[in-house]
Amino acid sequence: MIELRDICKVYRNKKQEFTALRNVSLTINDGEIFGIIGLSGAGKSTLVRCINYLERPDSGKVIIDGRELGSLKKKELLRLRRDIGMIFQGFNLLEQRTVLKNVCFPLEIAGAKRQDAEKKAAELLSLVGLADKAGSYPSQLSGGQKQRAAIARALASDPKYLLCDEATSALDPDTTRSILELMRRINKELGVTIVVITHEMKVIDSICDRVAVMDNSIVTEVGAVSEIFARPQSDIAKKLILPEVVTPVSGEGECVRIVFDGEDSGTPFLSGMVLSCNAAVNILHAQTKDIDGRAYGEMILQLPAEKRSAGRIKEYLNASGIRYTVTGGAGYVGDTA
Amino acid sequence: MSEILRKLWDSGVLQLGIWETVYMTLISAFFSYVIGLPLGVILCVTSKDGIHPVPVLNRILDLLVNIFRSIPFIILMVAVLPAAKLIVGTSLGNRAMIVTLVLAAIPYVARMTESSVKEVDRGVIEAAQSMGAGEGRIIMRVLIPEAKTSLIVGAVISLVTILGYSAMAGTIGGGGLGMIAITYGYQRFNNEVVWICVALTIIIVQVIQETGMLIARKTDRRMRQA
Ligand SMILES: Nc1ncnc2c1ncn2[C@@H]1O[C@H](COP(=O)(O)OP(=O)(O)OP(=O)(O)O)[C@@H](O)[C@H]1O
Numbered sequence: 041m042i043e044l045r046d047i048c049k050v051y052r053n054k055k056q057e058f059t060a061l062r063n064v065s066l067t068i069n070d071g072e073i074f075g076i077i078g079l080s081g082a083g084k085s086t087l088v089r090c091i092n093y094l095e096r097p098d099s100g101k102v103i104i105d106g107r108e109l110g111s112l113k114k115k116e117l118l119r120l121r122r123d124i125g126m127i128f129q130g131f132n133l134l135e136q137r138t139v140l141k142n143v144c145f146p147l148e149i150a151g152a153k154r155q156d157a158e159k160k161a162a163e164l165l166s167l168v169g170l171a172d173k174a175g176s177y178p179s180q181l182s183g184g185q186k187q188r189a190a191i192a193r194a195l196a197s198d199p200k201y202l203l204c205d206e207a208t209s210a211l212d213p214d215t216t217r218s219i220l221e222l223m224r225r226i227n228k229e230l231g232v233t234i235v236v237i238t239h240e241m242k243v244i245d246s247i248c249d250r251v252a253v254m255d256n257s258i259v260t261e262v263g264a265v266s267e268i269f270a271r272p273q274s275d276i277a278k279k280l281i282l283p284e285v286v287t288p289v290s291g292e293g294e295c296v297r298i299v300f301d302g303e304d305s306g307t308p309f310l311s312g313m314v315l316s317c318n319a320a321v322n323i324l325h326a327q328t329k330d331i332d333g334r335a336y337g338e339m340i341l342q343l344p345a346e347k348r349s350a351g352r353i354k355e356y357l358n359a360s361g362i363r364y365t366v367t368g369g370a371g372y373v374g375d376t377a
Numbered sequence: 378m379s380e381i382l383r384k385l386w387d388s389g390v391l392q393l394g395i396w397e398t399v400y401m402t403l404i405s406a407f408f409s410y411v412i413g414l415p416l417g418v419i420l421c422v423t424s425k426d427g428i429h430p431v432p433v434l435n436r437i438l439d440l441l442v443n444i445f446r447s448i449p450f451i452i453l454m455v456a457v458l459p460a461a462k463l464i465v466g467t468s469l470g471n472r473a474m475i476v477t478l479v480l481a482a483i484p485y486v487a488r489m490t491e492s493s494v495k496e497v498d499r500g501v502i503e504a505a506q507s508m509g510a511g512e513g514r515i516i517m518r519v520l521i522p523e524a525k526t527s528l529i530v531g532a533v534i535s536l537v538t539i540l541g542y543s544a545m546a547g548t549i550g551g552g553g554l555g556m557i558a559i560t561y562g563y564q565r566f567n568n569e570v571v572w573i574c575v576a577l578t579i580i581i582v583q584v585i586q587e588t589g590m591l592i593a594r595k596t597d598r599r600m601r602q603a
């Protein structure tokens with residue numbers, strides 16, 4: 041278990057001070073995939089670097105499996121870091137070593153024998169699907185392959201935790217998907233607890249169990265992904281969850297975002313609503329998927345400008361138990377849960 | 378070829394000059410690296426954004442290197458002759474010259490090394506730290522190996538510089554092509570000898586340069602290779 045208690049981090053330049061983390065507290069449970077999402081500059085990297093003390097917090101505690109990092113001796117800290125693998129946006133592979141030797145590197149640090157290290161490294165390369173590139177140098181690999189090599193390397197010391205700082209941000213959507221898939225497999229098969237830093241909701245959506253939303257050096261909300269996705273509280277969470285397309289709409293009617301969270305997909309919900317309310321809606325965005333006859337996803341509708349029709353639609357939504365938010369506006373209007 | 382050149386060649390003076398120049402350069406370079414390389418690494422590692430900042434030590438070393446670097450070699454050479462006498466027991470001849478060359482080249486080599494090692498990507502160092510590598514391991518397994526190509530290129534430049542210094546050392550009692558150019562050429566008004574020495578020096582520099590660059594290229598893994 042990773043516990044962060046009241047972490048503060050201030051960067052001091054010559055004259056300026058910048059608080060990158062302000063009283064951040066989080067608990068990351070064993071076995072889960074935990075996401076941290078936020079816009080650029082929110083403090084995500086600073087936070088994740090505090091977890092393995094690459095960055096020393098100015099105050100607060102980082103406690104990993106009951107051990108407070110600030111109280112550890114240097115040797116103990118270095119030893120503990122072997123339990124925490126880390127992968128980066130820029131891969132950070134050693135350019136002058138082959139892929140196999142890169143994966144061996146953490147084992148060399150741990151003092152493993154060469155043969156043992158190479159055997160282990162080869163196994164890990166098969167696990168990440170890179171066995172055929174063992175003898176290649178990083179400059180001969182594609183981005184996705186580099187990240188696979190980096191993942192294999194991060195796993196070499198059998199870590200309990202894996203920290204991923206924007207691990208897929210430099211990759212195209214297909215490659216991103218395959219890397220995320222690999223991360224999920226590592227979580228399931230090896231039982232590694234994974235912390236995923238990202239600014240993309242789709243990453244959180246596709247692999248994380250829980251998520252913390254960061255904005256301006258603080259954590260604004262933490263919870264199960266489905267929960268945050270359905271009921272974002274903070275402005276930043278709404279902004280991250282709502283697709284960009286929705287924001288610039290002509291000022292006519294208000295927009296609502298409705299979330300399907302396992303409703304029966306057999307009933308034609310939208311048509312039913314339009315018919316019984318006798319009011320037309322404009323679909324601005326729809327992203328739903330059907331899983332076993334249940335609808336999941338979200339839809340953004342622009343209601344009629346006319347107040348009464350809009351009111352009827354809201355009543356209808358309330359009555360049918362569909363959760364919705366008025367977007368762009370402040371706060372929640374009609375949460376029926 | 379003129380009389381004097383043939384004489385120099387037949388008596389073996391010229392060959393000896395070439396040999397002396399080459400071995401003075403190589404031996405001086407070797408000893409300068411023995412001290413200059415660690416010094417450069419220390420300069421880099423202890424700097425304020427290094428992996429083990431020690432600001433006071435860094436300041437002092439930085440200042441020392443700068444002082445030595447700003448003294449013109451011809452003056453430094455004379456100034457350190459007493460030190461040479463202390464170390465090798467004489468202030469004359471090639472052994473004394475090697476001492477002065479080493480002392481003059483150390484700060485140069487240190488700066489070269491420092492700048493090469495500084496080029497190593499911060500992210501790679503961070504990755505090593507995240508794996509629990511201590512400073513010693515990072516230096517030996519990350520900084521130096523990753524800076525290898527740049528270090529080799531730096532070594533080529535250092536060698537050529539030391540070669541240049543060694544020619545100057547010929548004026549105060551060192552051997553080599555510099556000495557031949559001065560004693561047999563300049564002092565006897567024989568330009569031909571001077572030019573021959575120049576040509577030979579150019580050839581040696583070319584050989585060093587080409588071999589060095591070839592090694593640098595061949596050992597660099599960052600380029601796409603078939
Ligand atoms: N070494 C540093 N010195 C000074 N300020 C820093 C330093 N590192 C980070 N910061 C500042 O702290 C803030 C948070 O940085 P951080 O890298 O944690 O953001 P981030 O959420 O990871 O952003 P991104 O998504 O762009 O990676 C930024 O405003 C940044 O300028």
Ligand SMILES: [Mg+2]
Pocket residue numbers: 084085086205206
């Ligand atoms: Mg970041």
